[in-house]
Amino acid sequence: MPSTMNDPMIHAENIHKRFGAVAVLKGVSLQMRKGEVIAVIGPSGSGKSTFLRCLNHLETIDQGRIDIEGETMVTTSAEGACHYVPDAEVRRICRKMGMVFQQFNLFPHLTVLQNIIEAPITVKGMRREAIIPKAEELLRKVGLLEKRDSYPSRLSGGQKQRVAIARALAMEPDIMLFDEPTSALDPELTGEVLRTMRQLADEHMTMLVVTHEMAFAREVASRVVFMDHGEIIEARPAAEFFATPEHPRTRAFLENVL
Amino acid sequence: MNYVIDILGPLLEGTTVTLKMFFVTIALSVPLGLCLALLRISRFRVIAGLVNGYIWLMRGTPLMLQLLFIYFALPFVPIIGIKLPDFPAAVVAFALNYAAYFAEIFRAGIQSIDRGQYEGARVLGLSYAQTMRRIVLPQVIKRILPPTSNETITLVKDTSLIYVLALNDLLRAARSIVQRDFTITPFVVAAAFYLAMTLILTWGFQRLEKRYAVYDE
Ligand SMILES: Nc1ncnc2c1ncn2[C@@H]1O[C@H](COP(=O)(O)OP(=O)(O)OP(=O)(O)O)[C@@H](O)[C@H]1O
Numbered sequence: 001m002p003s004t005m006n007d008p009m010i011h012a013e014n015i016h017k018r019f020g021a022v023a024v025l026k027g028v029s030l031q032m033r034k035g036e037v038i039a040v041i042g043p044s045g046s047g048k049s050t051f052l053r054c055l056n057h058l059e060t061i062d063q064g065r066i067d068i069e070g071e072t073m074v075t076t077s078a079e080g081a082c083h084y085v086p087d088a089e090v091r092r093i094c095r096k097m098g099m100v101f102q103q104f105n106l107f108p109h110l111t112v113l114q115n116i117i118e119a120p121i122t123v124k125g126m127r128r129e130a131i132i133p134k135a136e137e138l139l140r141k142v143g144l145l146e147k148r149d150s151y152p153s154r155l156s157g158g159q160k161q162r163v164a165i166a167r168a169l170a171m172e173p174d175i176m177l178f179d180e181p182t183s184a185l186d187p188e189l190t191g192e193v194l195r196t197m198r199q200l201a202d203e204h205m206t207m208l209v210v211t212h213e214m215a216f217a218r219e220v221a222s223r224v225v226f227m228d229h230g231e232i233i234e235a236r237p238a239a240e241f242f243a244t245p246e247h248p249r250t251r252a253f254l255e256n257v258l
Numbered sequence: 259m260n261y262v263i264d265i266l267g268p269l270l271e272g273t274t275v276t277l278k279m280f281f282v283t284i285a286l287s288v289p290l291g292l293c294l295a296l297l298r299i300s301r302f303r304v305i306a307g308l309v310n311g312y313i314w315l316m317r318g319t320p321l322m323l324q325l326l327f328i329y330f331a332l333p334f335v336p337i338i339g340i341k342l343p344d345f346p347a348a349v350v351a352f353a354l355n356y357a358a359y360f361a362e363i364f365r366a367g368i369q370s371i372d373r374g375q376y377e378g379a380r381v382l383g384l385s386y387a388q389t390m391r392r393i394v395l396p397q398v399i400k401r402i403l404p405p406t407s408n409e410t411i412t413l414v415k416d417t418s419l420i421y422v423l424a425l426n427d428l429l430r431a432a433r434s435i436v437q438r439d440f441t442i443t444p445f446v447v448a449a450a451f452y453l454a455m456t457l458i459l460t461w462g463f464q465r466l467e468k469r470y471a472v473y474d475e
């Protein structure tokens with residue numbers, strides 16, 4: 001299927017995933033348009049991370065369909081057999097998505113700058129001279145240019161996460177996936193990371209953000225998705241979602257966290 | 259003192275045999291050990307199992323026995339029965355044996371790297387080979403320096419086992435002078451040589467460890 005302008009950035013349909021006997025995703029569907037910022041919220045263990053990880057093939061799904069920008073990554077036949085496109089194709093498609101983890105996953109043996117230029121050089125074959133100015137520009141954007149030559153162990157959690165964001169952006173993804181980017185941070189450090197993410201949203205980056213930060217979901221997200229027990233219970237524009245949650249489970253959850 | 263200078267010649271000759279044995283063994287067993295380690299953690303169950311068995315065999319029997327087997331018994335083994343000259347036979351035995359030990363060190367090192375490192379590399383588009391080469395192995399090196407240092411120092415001393423194949427290494431050279439001159443001085447000088455070699459190794463590994471200390475995990 002050739003991609004067109006009108007294709008959704010992410011089209012996930014009826015995703016099923018189980019770990020052993022435990023069904024973690026039970027038919028999750030989501031469409032994401034260009035420039036949307038979607039916040040995924042829900043109780044612990046509801047399958048938010050797993051859903052995100054299925055989208056960029058960190059986990060393989062058992063059933064369902066995923067298209068990224070109109071390109072099919074995995075489909076399921078009428079008989080229920082799940083079929084991924086060849087591995088090289090999967091990798092190429094997944095490169096349209098950047099990901100930021102709760103635990104940062106920076107490379108400790110590389111400096112901040114080296115962390116950022118590693119993938120553009122190794123994966124895209126870019127020349128150092130070409131990528132370094134761009135990396136420095138990204139570091140300036142996240143406010144860490146002066147940490148250019150530091151090793152990750154010398155950075156605070158908030159700084160690490162901002163480097164991780166810059167590192168993902170250096171690959172020029174069309175979509176950014178965030179899995180609880182501020183959950184491993186001390187409360188006073190979450191602000192700087194959220195500010196960077198807000199800035200990205202202002203630049204119309206397409207973002208799918210699993211978060212416990214209700215203020216961020218309310219103020220930055222265009223839509224909020226509430227997941228519980230492996231299902232999407234409710235997915236609506238942020239303002240509506242918080243003003244008039246429809247489902248009792250959503251209401252119960254919001255009462256708990258707000 | 260004059261006597262010491264007199265016996266230096268043969269002892270130095272023995273030392274070159276010892277050093278040759280050492281370097282050839284390192285050059286062969288380190289890459290072989292890395293391959294074994296990667297196979298051992300691969301998802302090809304049968305191969306991983308075979309490698310596991312190999313490591314058990316090599317670590318579970320004396321190096322001396324392996325040395326004697328490859329030199330004396332291998333010629334009588336059907337199909338692969340070849341008669342190796344003494345030095346190549348010793349090299350094969352040492353390389354096969356040390357590869358097993360290095361494989362275990364490398365395996366433990368690779369498996370100690372957090373899963374998040376693989377995922378971080380993967381979402382940036384790195385292939386498995388690129389992830390290993392650029393992200394995992396450089397970090398493994400730092401972690402395995404201490405056990406690798408131990409193993410190489412052991413190897414320096416283990417090379418003396420090749421005397422059973424009548425190779426004139428440092429220890430054998432010293433022993434023949436002892437038997438000729440009825441003095442233990444050659445043993446003392448040989449000990450000093452071994453100490454010098456292990457001192458250089460220790461110093462080299464310390465420098466490496468310092469270099470890798472620029473980053474913390
Ligand atoms: N690799 C795995 N093997 C087995 N079970 C897993 C694995 N990963 C996740 N699970 C299980 O799947 C369920 C959903 O996990 P997931 O991490 O997706 O939840 P979550 O919504 O992200 O929760 P949290 O808010 O705590 O991060 C949990 O019950 C978890 O124990």
Ligand SMILES: [Mg+2]
Pocket residue numbers: 048049050179180
């Ligand atoms: Mg999670």
